[in-house]
Every structure is written in C-alpha cells, then in structure tokens.
Amino acid sequence: MRNTVFILIVSLVAAALFGGALLVRSDYLLFAGYTVLQFVVLATAWNILGGYTGYVNFGSAAFFAVGAYTSVFLHKAFPLPIPLLIAVAAVICGLLGLAMGYLTLRLRGAFFSIATLALAVVLQTVVVNWHYVGGSRGAYILRPTAGPIPGLSYIEYLFLVMLALAALALITARAIEHSRLGIGFAAIRDDELAAEANGVPTLRLKLVATVISGAFMGMAGAPFPYYIGYMEPASAFGLPYAVNAIAMPMIGGTTSWAGPLIGAVLLGSLQQIATVTISSAVNLLIVGLLLVGFVIVAPNGIVGLWQRFFGRNRKDRNKASWRPSSTSTESASGSAASSPSTPSA
Template structure:
C-alpha cells in the first residue's frame, strides 16, 4: 500500500470509530461503560501525548500530571468565571498547555537525561502549590462543579464526555501519526538516537524539542480539561496526582514507543485491566498491577507490544506496515 492508501485507510478507521462511539451513546442505556470508557480513552490521549516527547524525542517526562492538572484548572477557572462551554474550556486548556510547554521547553530542554526528568517533577510540585493557594478555584479544599444542561443528541452528560474524550483521543493519535511520518518525526528520532551527532549534521534539535514539548503539553492539558466535569469536583491532590505521570509513561513503554500505535495498545491493555480490577477486586491493586506489567515488559519485551508484533506485521517506525 502506498502513502495515500494508508492515509485513506487511517481516516476511514477514524470515521468508523467515531460513528461507533456516537451510536453507542444512543443505544446503550447503562452508564457504567461510559464511565469506564472515558477513563480508557483519557489514558490513550495521555499515553500518545507523552510519547511525542518521551518516545519520539527520548526526553522522559515525569511532569504529565502538571500539564493534566493545568488542563483541569484552566477549565474550572474559565467555567467559574464565564460559564464557558466545554469546547471552549478544552481549547483554552490546550492553549495554556502549549504555552506552558513552550516555557518549560526553553527552561529545561537544554538539560539532558535525569536532569530534565527531575525538572519536570519540580514543575508539577510548583504548579500544584500555586493552585492549592488559589482561592478562586477552591484552593486545597477543592471545588464542586455543577454540570450545565447536556447538549443534543446526548441524553446524559457522561455520554457526552465519553464522545468528547473519544474525539480528543483521535486528535492525539492523528497528530502523533502525522509527526512520526513527517520531517519533524525523523528529526526527533535523530536527536533521540544521538543528539550531538544530530546537531552536527544540522538538525535543529532545540526547535524540534520545543515543538514536541508544546504539542505534548497541549494534548495532555486538553485531555485533562473535561476531568472536572467528569467527576463534578476538582482538588489539587487529585488533579496533580503522580499516577497520571506513571500511567502515561508505563502505557507508552508497554505498548512501545517506536510506532504511534504502541501507546494506544498499551493504554487499552492497562486501562481495561485497571477498570476490570476496580470492579472485581479493588482499585487499590491498580498500581501493583501497573508495576508488575511494567517490570515484565521491560525485562521480557523492552520494545513493548510493538516489538513483539513487528516481526510478524513488519511495522516500521515511519508509522506504516
């Protein structure tokens, strides 16, 4: 198949997926699948967004929870101040996340290795401390959110959020796929393999890292924006929970970062497992299962699920079989 055929097949699959999601909201009456599905789709968006910087560029980001929390509180502040609709909240969160990514990139992307990772952890602590002292959004005590009336054709807000998160996941995947197949992706791969050599051959490494950081930040913040409406509550300890960083990293690594579909597979596998465990056993064992699966894949399949599938399906790093 040529490049055009692959593109057509991808967008056809996207259209089928969104139609199926929309149809599901009109047919299924039990709301639990939408609660669980929202979380899995959120994980897909987070894992794919993390992979743009952590996988393509090789800069391990432990600050996913910082961008996620910024998305949550951008939406909360905007809704409380103006009553803005959800679409506007998401767009504003993406802009704020992109701006934050640009600022963080300028300050930290000249650092390498563990120093960059430590800086992203510090970022989350600083922003969480600021939000804890911001009384307008409830401070450390948190804030209750009153959902506005649901929009047609949905009959419940949870179903609408499920569809919205599906769209956000599709956008994240489409952007990651485009970057991987573009000159940006090839440049990020070069700097990941050997940054000094890439600089010597004329690759604009700092510019590419800024693009990756801004794109990743925008997508993570956008994915976090609907969370307050989903829970009808927001507080700093949950919005900036370190589990978002751990989950995004683990799902991307378990799925494999060499191909855009890797984080999707990792998020579906781990997200579905965690939701099943939360119903059958306890949500407390989720972290244990996450750790065990991460160790097993790091030891037994360091290239993730994609590494296991590649010999059979001839998946290339360029995003095409």
C-alpha cells in the same frame, strides 16, 4: 497508508464505538470508557515527547491538572462550552510546555526528568494556595444532567468529547511519526549530537514536541472537572496520571502511535476491571508489575514484540521508503519534504 485513509479509519472506528455506547446505554461503561480514552490521549501526548524524542517527562500530571484547573477557573469566571474550554486549555498547556522546554531542554536524561517532576510540585503548590479555584479544599463543578447535544445525556456527551480528542491525538501522533518532523524527532532520540551535526535544529524540534505534548495533556484534563464533579489538587496532580502516562506507552511501545493506544486500552481496561472486582487501590500495583515485566521481557513494548516477530514487514517497508522508483507506502505527510517549498525548520 495515507493520512486521509487513516483519518477515515479512525473516524469510522470512533463512530462505531460511540454507536455501540449509545446502544448499550450503560452509565458505568461510559464512565469507564471515558477514563480509558482519557488515558489514550494522555499516553499519546506523553509519547510525542517521551517516545519520539526520548525526553522522559515526569510532569504529565501537571499538564493534565493545569488543563483541568483552566476549566475550573473559566467555569467560575466566564463559563464556556467544553470544546472551547479544551481549546483554551490546549493553548495554556502548550505555552506551559514551551516555557518548560526553554527552561529544561538543555538538560538531558535524568536531569530533564527531575526538572519536569519539580515543575509538577511547583504548580501543585501554586494551585493549593490559589483560593479562587478552591485551593486545598478543592472545587465542586455541578454538571447538568442533559448535554448540549439534544438526545444525549451529559456523560454521553463527555464520552463523545473524549472519543474525539483521542481520535485527534492518534491522528496527530501518526502524522508526526511519518513526517519530516517525526524523522527529526527520531534522530534526536537516537543521537542528539549527531542529529545536530546533520542539520536537525534539535532545540526547536524539542520545543515543538513539548508544546504539542503539553497541549494534548491539557486537552485531556480540560473536561475532567465535569467528569469527576469534585476536584482537589491531590486528585488532579495525582501520581496515577504521571505513572500511567509513562507506563502505557512503555508497555505498548514508544516508537509508534499504536504503542500508547495499545498500552492505554490494555492498562486502562485492566484498571477498570480491578476497580470493580477488587479495589482501585490495586491499580498502580497492576501498572507497576506489568511495567517491570515488560521492561525485562519486552523493553520495546508490545509493538516491539510485534516487529520482532514480523520483522520482515519492517524491512520491506524500509526498502520502499526511500527508493524513488518504488511504490512507497509512506504517507503523504511523510513527505513534508516532497513538495518544494522554503525550509522552515
């Protein structure tokens, strides 16, 4: 499927979802939907680094929180509309990802993961001691009742913003997956030493992954203060974000853009249902049990299960992906290499 077709489909689905939300006009559903979409963005962002290149980032909550605190800071210093806050958070978290990458990407495996966890702890300590953004007491953000778009309440507006972010994250992830960049990421994931020996600039590609991943996590966090109203370091840097960002792609499947989407919708919805029927306290228990179950039964996630049962389709796709005479289904961006130009990476 070409990228333009995919963009069209995602846009249509997003429009249908938003139209449905407007028809129902239930604040609860909008809040719940916002949370699920936020997890779609977080899980997709995590997967760009963790799934595509195989570098497990335990610091997702830090990027999310930096995005959220960027909004808190700007809300106090120079109030901006939410789309601009998201753009600023993306830049700051992208730069944070670059810095983290430079410091940690020479580490591999568990050492890299521990370093990202340490980053989260350091940043939380900084925020706890930064009184301008509320310090350990937290900060209140009073959101207006009406959104900036006429006819939409503020929560409808926030839902729309997160829906657009989720669509953007999915489109970006799929475009990467089918591009020259995605092939380089997959080579790094499979065998970094062999990738380097085959001409793949592994460090540069990993930095690209940390920047994109960090930027999207920050974007997911930027509207959060307006959603929650009161934010403290413990909620923004909370374990649920770090755990869900990892568990959702792993349950959905890490090698495809669809995995984090499936995992986020499945786990996010289950958690919302558990919150209103039992207690939000069981949310992480659900995640943990499902994760253990999937690691044992289906280590490649739901997408992996699908590919196992419909393996022939993958084989056919592989055949089509390289033969010059075939009518390949590879996306246009899949051939960043297809148009002659000067090599960049």
